[in-house]
Amino acid sequence: MAVEAVSEILGRIRAELPGLRLLTDETDRESYRSDEASYLKSQLPMAVALPESADQVSAIVRLAAEHRTPIVPRGTGTGLSGASGGIEGAITVAFTRMNRILEIDRANMVAVVQPGVINADLKAAVAKEGLFYPPDPASFEMCSIGGNIGTNAGGLCCVKYGVTRDSVLGLEVVLADGSVIRTGGRNVKDVAGYALTHLFVGSQGTLGLVTEATLRLRPAPPPKATLLAFFADTDGAGDAVERITAAGLVPCTLELMDRITIRAVNDAFHLELPDAAALLLIESDLPGVAAEGELDAASAAAEAAGAVEQVRATNAMEADGLRQARRLALRAMEKLGATRMEDVGAPRSKLVELLNVINRVVAERGLNCGTFGHAGDGNLHPTFWWQRGDAEAEARVTAACEELYRAAIDLGGTVTGEHGIGVARLPFLELQRGPGAVRVMRQIKSALDPLNLLNPGRAI
Ligand SMILES: Cc1cc2nc3c(=O)[nH]c(=O)nc-3n(C[C@H](O)[C@H](O)[C@H](O)COP(=O)(O)OP(=O)(O)OC[C@H]3O[C@@H](n4cnc5c(N)ncnc54)[C@H](O)[C@@H]3O)c2cc1C
CATH class of the missing domain: 3.30.43.10 (Uridine Diphospho-n-acetylenolpyruvylglucosamine Reductase, domain 2)
Structure with a gap:
């Protein structure tokens, strides 16, 4: 310019x-x-x-x-x-300065917030009222509600409570010409016109700027009961997730870490997690003895899938530590070099196949990669690292990611479960969604932003 x-x-x-x-x-x-x-x-x-x-x-x-x-x-x-x-x-x-919680409305179980509120601050504020805001990205202490809405963020408890979209009831949005609209509101049921609220959620800043959000709250669940199951191979861990899902269990956390991730987390944060090929972190927030009952059933599924060891957290501090270890997986990998965190997903019945594809691609291409993620949602984060400045290694990682995207699509899965197309995955949107669906997305974009000024070149 x-x-x-x-x-x-x-x-x-x-x-x-x-x-x-x-x-x-x-x-x-x-x-x-x-x-x-x-x-x-x-x-x-x-x-x-x-x-x-x-x-x-x-x-x-x-x-x-x-x-x-x-x-x-x-x-x-x-x-x-x-x-x-x-x-x-x-x-x-x-939006960092628009960081006020405007209202916690108990009668309607909603919070009204500005977009710059940090996810963890909202959780803490509503917890004081005995309430719960579920969306729980591993970055919850750093990321904003506006960013969560922009990406339709997922996280650790989606397996039970859904993604950000499931907690957004209404928005105030500044459109591309500067005009302001409101979508949705405090009604739990409201089907007047098109579902504009959900059109903006996950649109990565390409359709409008969110300046206020009305968010759905729930009663605070009881403290979690926590189980760790260790496996001699990733197939076993994937199989356990498939069995837990097929049994109709809905734990509030069902996360996976493979051996490389466990080692990276142990090294980076001086932890002593056992050196297994994979572990599952399984949690229940059902009331009273029902939580242990749910974990008993999950434990039986894990055993049937070949778990070699299972341990339960004996207190809340131990459980928090385990959850924190999972949350820190990306930070642990970042200590090893430059990183690229991927976000592929597949239907949950195909988790074993997705894990096998990742393991094969990494082995065949001789890359460094640890895999962790939201196994209960079929959403995994193979995370590659290489020596900073090594362009040849980075190119091999790029090629591996492209192979993973194609494989995920072949499994009926997705190139991105929660991080978004952004810039990183643009060439693969049409391959996944098809030309007809992408044409409709472009029509929506040009109807709302005819001059293509809102985050151009991202998301679609
Ligand atoms: C260690 C780590 C762990 C993570 N774990 C998870 C996880 O478990 N699950 C998950 O989903 N993500 C995870 N993420 C990714 C990231 O934290 C999320 O995508 C988060 O939602 C981004 O929030 P942010 O405030 O940083 O948004 P930004 O990165 O600043 O923006 C994200 C998108 O939202 C748009 N946007 C931001 N604010 C607005 C607004 N007010 N109006 C319109 N558009 C807006 C931006 O244009 C952009 O497209 C993780 C990241 C890190 C670093």
């Missing part, structure tokens, strides 16, 4: 919004260059706006539209698909 054009749009924003924090210094903008998918080529945004109200967001978007300037909405930048990284010549709108 020409220097004069940049100074004209920024000048107009400053004139119309004198109170707005607008970062233009190169060092400041650097922090907004990429998200957590740092292996992707990133660009420096022209400016970063940190609005404090929907009115400010609306004015920024309106002025940007007048100047044909793209906008990148951003939460806290923990996304893993490149969708909140900077775009040259674009303004990044980061």
Whole structure:
């Protein structure tokens, strides 16, 4: 963008919004260059706006539209698909200052929040009222509700409580021309017109900027009972998940870590998890003795699948530690080199096949990879690492990921279970969804954002 054009749009924003924090210094903008998918080529945004109200967001978007300037909405930048990284010549709108919980409405079991609220802060605030906000990405202490809505984030308890979409009842959204709409609200049942709320959830900032969300709460569940099952091969772990699912059990956590991941977590955080080929973390939050009953049934399924050892957490601290170990898996791998975390999924009855494909691709290509993830949802995160700067190794990882995407699609699965298409998986969207479905997505995009200014080149 020409220097004069940049100074004209920024000048107009400053004139119309004198109170707005607008970062233009190169060092400041650097922090907004990429998200957590740092292996992707990133660009420096022209400016970063940190609005404090929907009115400010609306004015920024309106002025940007007048100047044909793209906008990148951003939460806290923990996304893993490149969708909140900077775009040259674009303004990044980061929601970190819009971080207020506006209301906890007990009568309707909803919370109304600004998009910059950190997931963990919302959980803690509603817990004080005996309530529960389920969406639980492993990054919950860092990521924002707006980002969770942008990605339709998953996490550790989706197997029982669903993904972010299942907890969003209504939104306030700034559209591409700066106008503001409301979708949904506090009604549990509401089928008036198209389901616009759910159209925006998971749209990765390409259809509108969320400035407020009405979220569904639940009564706080009882403390969890926790079981760890260890296996001599990943087939056994996958088989156990398939058996648990087929038995009609719905544990609140059903997570997998393979041997490489267990070792990385042990090394990075000085833990002493046994050196098995795979482990499953299985939890129940049913009331009273029902929790132990559910774990007994899961344990029987694990044994039938060949578990070599099973242990139960003896207290809440031990259980929290195990859950935290799983949450830290990506951070543990990052200590080994540059990383690329993948996000493939398959129907749960095909988990063993998905694990086998991952193991085969990694072995045949001689790559470093640890696999962990939300096995109960059929969603795995094979995470590759290589020496920083080794372009040849990185190219081999890219080729392996492309093979995994094709294999997941062949299994009736998905190239992304929860992180989103973003930039990372763009060429594979049509392969998974088909040209007809992608054409409809493009029509929706151009109806809502005819100038293609909202997060262009991401998601579709
Ligand atoms: C260690 C680690 C563990 C993780 N574990 C999980 C996990 O278990 N499950 C999971 O799903 N993800 C996980 N993630 C990925 C990431 O945390 C989630 O995708 C999260 O939802 C991103 O939130 P964010 O605030 O960082 O959003 P960002 O990365 O800033 O943005 C994500 C997307 O949302 C859009 N967006 C942000 N705010 C708005 C808004 N107000 N309006 C419109 N669009 C907006 C952005 O444009 C972008 O497309 C993990 C990441 C890390 C680093």
